[in-house]
Amino acid sequence: MSKLLQVQNLSIEYASPRGVVKAVDNVSFSIGKGEIFGLAGESGCGKSTTAFGICRLLRPPARLAGGSVVLDGIELTELPDEQFDKLRWSKMSIVLQSAMNNLNPVLKIRSQLMDAIVAHEPDAGKEAAKRAEQLMRLVDLPADRLDSYPHELSGGMRQRVVIAMAMAMKPSLVIMDEPTTALDVVVQNGIIRKILELQEQFGFSILFITHDLPLMLEMCDRIGIMYAGRLVEIASRQEMKSGPRHPYTQGLLHSFPPLYGPKRRLEGIPGHPPDLIRPPGGCRFHPRCARAMTQCSSREPAVLADERGQVACHLYNEEGLSVEQASAARE
Numbered sequence: 366m367s368k369l370l371q372v373q374n375l376s377i378e379y380a381s382p383r384g385v386v387k388a389v390d391n392v393s394f395s396i397g398k399g400e401i402f403g404l405a406g407e408s409g410c411g412k413s414t415t416a417f418g419i420c421r422l423l424r425p426p427a428r429l430a431g432g433s434v435v436l437d438g439i440e441l442t443e444l445p446d447e448q449f450d451k452l453r454w455s456k457m458s459i460v461l462q463s464a465m466n467n468l469n470p471v472l473k474i475r476s477q478l479m480d481a482i483v484a485h486e487p488d489a490g491k492e493a494a495k496r497a498e499q500l501m502r503l504v505d506l507p508a509d510r511l512d513s514y515p516h517e518l519s520g521g522m523r524q525r526v527v528i529a530m531a532m533a534m535k536p537s538l539v540i541m542d543e544p545t546t547a548l549d550v551v552v553q554n555g556i557i558r559k560i561l562e563l564q565e566q567f568g569f570s571i572l573f574i575t576h577d578l579p580l581m582l583e584m585c586d587r588i589g590i591m592y593a594g595r596l597v598e599i600a601s602r603q604e605m606k607s608g609p610r611h612p613y614t615q616g617l618l619h620s621f622p623p624l625y626g627p628k629r630r631l632e633g634i635p636g637h638p639p640d641l642i643r644p645p646g647g648c649r650f651h652p653r654c655a656r657a658m659t660q661c662s663s664r665e666p667a668v669l670a671d672e673r674g675q676v677a678c679h680l681y682n683e684e685g686l687s688v689e690q691a692s693a694a695r696e
């Protein structure tokens with residue numbers, strides 16, 4: 366699968382009165398064309414900051430501290446604002462948790478959809494009005510809702526409008542940060558089905574962020590697991606289901622009831638994520654890790670990349686074997 370997005374060593378910091386919060390620390394991953402890539406991890410691990418860094422929505426006190434973001438061959442971090450604005454919506458769009466953060470409360474839906482189109486196609490004229498109606502149909506909303514203000518729509522309808530807006534310029538990447546979290550389960554289901562239907566129809570890639578790991582395991586092709594600002598594992602959905610390698614990923618997946626098969630005890634992960642101003646040395650997960658070894662507190666694990674994905678953990682050697690497998694192979 367050819368790559369659409371390549372994030373390399375992305376680092377983002379927040380200045381705070383207590384010190385610098387290293388919210389995203391040397392994060393690297395890529396997303397293929399037409400791929401749905403999920404980003405998971407406990408609250409505060411840096412998922413939204415990563416997404417905001419990619420689409421240049423960071424505002425002070427956040428600061429891009431380093432790294433590169435390449436979308437379809439274009440380095441985004443160095444692009445002048447004017448050129449970046451042209452690219453936003455047309456090549457990359459974002460759907461946030463609260464539709465109200467995406468919509469202007471004092472403008473009717475019609476104006477907002479038409480503005481999004483005309484901003485990129487100033488000559489669209491009457492065509493823009495027709496396109497706004499088509500976009501409403503695309504997300505199963507009646508065209509007469511174009512004359513509503515956002516507050517006149519339900520939460521689910523507003524989120525559909527935001528998705529329609531995100532589709533307006535047929536972008537190649539859609540970033541979705543908790544797109545359904547604020548909605549009830551039934552409405553959530555409808556929106557997720559719509560997102561998947563549109564993705565199938567148009568073939569765009571998705572960076573999908575959610576706390577809902579079972580949902581992520583259902584809909585994402587590959588999943589990256591973040592812990593305390595770092596990416597600790599990337600694996601395909603199948604690998605994640607059958608045998609995640611990082612002890613943090615294992616703990617995270619055991620914190621949710623399984624969707625299928627026999628019930629099992631929910632184990633959870635003891636302790637709390639660290640303070641990102643003074644994170645622990647070595648592997649940041651070591652104070653909570655049941656399998657921590659001496660080196661875990663002193664040495665940062667290298668990122669091992671192999672056919673199963675990538676993992677940053679001292680339990681695995683360069684062949685991707687765990688310490689147990691390696692010692693069994695030696696005997």
Ligand SMILES: Nc1ncnc2c1ncn2[C@@H]1O[C@H](COP(=O)(O)OP(=O)(O)OP(=O)(O)O)[C@@H](O)[C@H]1O
Pocket residue numbers: 379380381386388406407408409410411412413414415426427641
């Ligand atoms: N304005 C800010 N000033 C200081 N620190 C911040 C600020 N915004 C976020 N942070 C810190 O940056 C870290 C990453 O936050 P971020 O919102 O990206 O995490 P997240 O994984 O998306 O969390 P959630 O799942 O709760 O949305 C957190 O430790 C958070 O406390």
